[in-house]
Amino acid sequence: KAGVTQTPRYLIKTRGQQVTLSCSPISGHRSVSWYQQTPGQGLQFLFEYFSETQRNKGNFPGRFSGRQFSNSRSEMNVSTLELGDSALYLCASTSETLSYNEQFFGPGTRLTVL
Amino acid sequence: GDSVTQMEGPVTLSEEAFLTINCTYTATGYPSLFWYVQYPGEGLQLLLKATKADDKGSNKGFEATYRKETTSFHLEKGSVQVSDSAVYFCALSDRGDYKLSFGAGTTVTVRA
Numbered sequence: 001k002a003g004v005t006q007t008p009r010y011l012i013k014t015r016g017q018q019v020t021l022s023c024s025p026i027s028g029h030r031s032v033s034w035y036q037q038t039p040g041q042g043l044q045f046l047f048e049y050f051s052e053t054q055r056n057k058g059n060f061p062g063r064f065s066g067r068q069f070s071n072s073r074s075e076m077n078v079s080t081l082e083l084g085d086s087a088l089y090l091c092a093s094t095s096e097t098l099s100y101n102e103q104f105f106g107p108g109t110r111l112t113v114l
Numbered sequence: 115g116d117s118v119t120q121m122e123g124p125v126t127l128s129e130e131a132f133l134t135i136n137c138t139y140t141a142t143g144y145p146s147l148f149w150y151v152q153y154p155g156e157g158l159q160l161l162l163k164a165t166k167a168d169d170k171g172s173n174k175g176f177e178a179t180y181r182k183e184t185t186s187f188h189l190e191k192g193s194v195q196v197s198d199s200a201v202y203f204c205a206l207s208d209r210g211d212y213k214l215s216f217g218a219g220t221t222v223t224v225r226a
Contacts (some may be wrong), residue, residue, distance in 0.1 A: 004157075031212050043203065043216040054128055056213050090157055103214060104152075105157035 002027065004106035012112045018079040023054045023100050025072050025093030032056075032074040033103060034066060037088040046089075049074055050096075078111075086113045116141045120204045120217030127194055127224050135189040135220045137204035145206040147171075147180050147187040148214070152201045161189075161202070194224045214217075 005024045013019050025032050033056075034042040034046040045058040049068035072093075078085055088110050092103035121136040122178060140146065146165045150158040162171030167182035176191045204217040 033212060033214075035214075042218045043214075045213045045215070048212050050212075058209070058213070092158075092214075100159055102148075102163065103212070105159070107155075107157045
């Protein structure tokens with residue numbers, strides 16, 4: 001099975017712009033989660049989607065949003081970019097057939113805001 | 115809320131040395147516990163897991179035991195290799211919750 005894929009791998013944007021990141025989960029996985037990784041704050045949970053519905057959300061401002069499509073692919077959007085949004089954004093998928101939460105991570109999208 | 119505290123790094127070791135990374139957690143319920151590893155330029159990979167008290171997770175020579183009485187999940191490896199150089203994250207998730215709470219990460223460098 002192919003792993004979790006994220007596109008693009010690298011992005012450079014300027015303050016005030018918006019950006020959309022894409023994630024394709026492992027085939028058959030219906031849950032997709034997003035995390036932000038920064039040197040200062042570490043790994044922080046953004047949100048989780050299942051069957052096109054947001055089930056859980058972290059403590060991020062409304063500029064961060066996401067959605068999931070019927071094929072389980074997910075996108076996250078950040079509007080009005082700030083310098084502090086520079087980070088590695090990781091997507092993870094999981095199968096609800098497992099009795100525990102094993103999340104499979106993609107390679108991430110490195111976002112740089114100038 | 116849930117939180118994970120793990121040993122600050124960086125940790126530098128010689129090949130074949132013993133590695134231990136301490137991890138303690140705070141959770142309201144009975145969480146599942148994980149160790150993830152991140153190699154340079156890559157995403158996270160699950161290293162091992164434990165889903166209930168006294169469970170021992172193991173993989174690639176690494177081990178960790180879920181200790182409910184001390185709320186700990188320390189990672190150990192008896193003989194490290196250069197290829198074990200990476201960042202290690204301790205994490206937890208509550209039952210039925212697909213949100214992972216991570217520790218700050220510990221950078222491990224193994225010298226030949």
